[in-house]
Amino acid sequence: MEDIIIIGGGICGCSLLYELSRYQLKTLLLEKENDIACGTTKANSAIVHAGYDPEPGTLMARVNVEGNKLIERLSNDLDVLYKKTGSLVVGFNDEDRKTIEKLFENGNKNGVPGLRIIEANELFDMEAQVSREAVCALYAPNAGIISPWELASAQAECAVQGGAKLELDCEVRAIQKEKDGFIVVTNKGNYQARYVVNAAGVNSDKISELIETKHFSIQPKSGEYYILDTTERNLVKMIIFPCPSKLGKGVLVAPTVHGNIIVGPDSKNWKRDDYATSREGLDAVRRNAVRTIPTVNLRASIRNFSGIRADAERNDFIIGESKEIEGFFNIAGIKSPGLSSAPAIAKEVSELLHKKGLEFRPNPAFIAKRSVKRFKYMNEEEKKRTIQENPLYGTIVCRCETVTEGEIVDALQRPIPPRSLDAVKRRCTPGMGRCQSGFCGPRVLELIQKYSHVKPEDIPKDRKGMYIISGETKTKNNTAQGVVK
Ligand SMILES: Cc1cc2nc3c(=O)[nH]c(=O)nc-3n(C[C@H](O)[C@H](O)[C@H](O)COP(=O)(O)OP(=O)(O)OC[C@H]3O[C@@H](n4cnc5c(N)ncnc54)[C@H](O)[C@@H]3O)c2cc1C
Numbered sequence: 001m002e003d004i005i006i007i008g009g010g011i012c013g014c015s016l017l018y019e020l021s022r023y024q025l026k027t028l029l030l031e032k033e034n035d036i037a038c039g040t041t042k043a044n045s046a047i048v049h050a051g052y053d054p055e056p057g058t059l060m061a062r063v064n065v066e067g068n069k070l071i072e073r074l075s076n077d078l079d080v081l082y083k084k085t086g087s088l089v090v091g092f093n094d095e096d097r098k099t100i101e102k103l104f105e106n107g108n109k110n111g112v113p114g115l116r117i118i119e120a121n122e123l124f125d126m127e128a129q130v131s132r133e134a135v136c137a138l139y140a141p142n143a144g145i146i147s148p149w150e151l152a153s154a155q156a157e158c159a160v161q162g163g164a165k166l167e168l169d170c171e172v173r174a175i176q177k178e179k180d181g182f183i184v185v186t187n188k189g190n191y192q193a194r195y196v197v198n199a200a201g202v203n204s205d206k207i208s209e210l211i212e213t214k215h216f217s218i219q220p221k222s223g224e225y226y227i228l229d230t231t232e233r234n235l236v237k238m239i240i241f242p243c244p245s246k247l248g249k250g251v252l253v254a255p256t257v258h259g260n261i262i263v264g265p266d267s268k269n270w271k272r273d274d275y276a277t278s279r280e281g282l283d284a285v286r287r288n289a290v291r292t293i294p295t296v297n298l299r300a301s302i303r304n305f306s307g308i309r310a311d312a313e314r315n316d317f318i319i320g321e322s323k324e325i326e327g328f329f330n331i332a333g334i335k336s337p338g339l340s341s342a343p344a345i346a347k348e349v350s351e352l353l354h355k356k357g358l359e360f361r362p363n364p365a366f367i368a369k370r371s372v373k374r375f376k377y378m379n380e381e382e383k384k385r386t387i388q389e390n391p392l393y394g395t396i397v398c399r400c401e402t403v404t405e406g407e408i409v410d411a412l413q414r415p416i417p418p419r420s421l422d423a424v425k426r427r428c429t430p431g432m433g434r435c436q437s438g439f440c441g442p443r444v445l446e447l448i449q450k451y452s453h454v455k456p457e458d459i460p461k462d463r464k465g466m467y468i469i470s471g472e473t474k475t476k477n478n479t480a481q482g483v484v485k
Helices: 011-020 059-078 094-110 120-126 148-161 201-209 279-292 338-355 380-389 405-412 421-428 441-452
Strands: 002-007 027-030 087-091 116-119 136-140 144-146 165-167 172-178 181-186 189-198 219-228 239-242 252-255 261-264 301-311 318-321 328-332 396-398
Touching: 002 011, 002 181, 011 027, 011 148, 011 328, 011 338, 027 189, 059 094, 059 144, 059 148, 059 338, 087 094, 087 120, 094 116, 094 136, 116 120, 120 136, 144 148, 148 165, 148 338, 148 421, 189 201, 189 338, 201 301, 201 328, 219 279, 239 279, 261 279, 318 338, 328 338, 396 405, 396 441, 405 421, 405 441, 421 441
Parallel strands: 002 027, 002 189, 027 165, 087 239, 189 328
Antiparallel strands: 087 136, 116 136, 172 181, 181 189, 219 261, 219 301, 239 252, 252 261, 318 328
């Protein structure tokens, strides 16, 4: 019997797994996909919001502001790519100015440090490419950018190394309440636990309905994006938002921690599991982006993608123990700023579990720090030393992102080994550059095969079923020219 089962390996589930790994507990995370961070956590704006958006007094406001601080510390401790860039909400007229004043007031009530309303001249000094029609902006120095999937995998890897368990390809299909806990029924069999935490993202309503009377429902809302080539990296230094509307924070233009520019998202009601982009969605993004940054060059786009928001259509997150089923907890309706809030949500839920009777004895195997080698950021001396120590760091596999074989092999041997091309990309970035894995894809496939002993035709691009190759063309009896009889 486990102490806790967490359903869902997104940023919320992984943050909770890590938080609980501080203590001697039996914790198991069940994730339906072949990797962690495969849902909303892999497809969002990657902004660590300062915390002026949420309504003062809400749980969302509290965990956003707290999460912003925790992420800075966590990224440092776990060597996750993060940068405190600051953000600007740009206003174009009197109505926008009122919105900005309201955000300023909210932010001060929420305890966001350093907020300032700035006028046009200072704004243009800070960001030269902002439209000359702008009249003012809200400046938030504490906002930042991060690699969201890396924050999730770093926490999950450390938790697993510290004794927590993870089951991938494990879909929760039923939950039964027993006298002393729960039976969680999955495609891989049954698991028992004293407590169950639902962190299933866009499916959090479905998981809740497996055991509770329906008390919320998720309206999935998609958001589409452009990722621009690193040639555009100097376009903006900060995260540039327009004024928010009822639909959300609006189309932003921002740097990414990998040196690209991200532009998006739009917002529309959508399906839970459909990550397709559309002409209309991308056109809407373009129309809105050029209003704030007229010089944005969308022809430099190297990738489009879409993410799905888990919108419970209320002003706050749904976090806490079920009113009906003792020992069952929800982390649900975690739309934006869910990424920014996740480490604080994890602390909140871990505290609730503690109050419920879960004993917190420190785990001597807890991993508080980790570091990863990133060849491209090393100086010449470090590069030389690293190659001497391990010659695999002397072979560049991904030319666009300068990723070495050593980094990929290291990722393949970590506590949660990636088993798809995109999972390797999420761990150490091969395929994130201009050619989008056209060059390095086959080499990464070979390395996955070598270290996981899975047949190449069984290695997907990302999720199950997304296979890249269907078989070999050049075997003894089967040449590139055709089958030899
Ligand atoms: C377009 C967009 C932009 C955003 N921008 C930002 C931003 O800039 N900053 C910010 O703070 N937030 C942002 N967010 C919000 C943020 O991305 C989410 O709040 C966060 O990723 C949610 O994490 P999660 O762990 O709750 O959900 P997810 O990451 O979706 O994880 C849920 C997991 O549960 C698994 N699962 C589902 N059903 C089952 C089942 N039956 N059995 C087992 N596993 C299951 C899924 O496979 C998934 O891995 C944005 C969201 C979107 C969509």
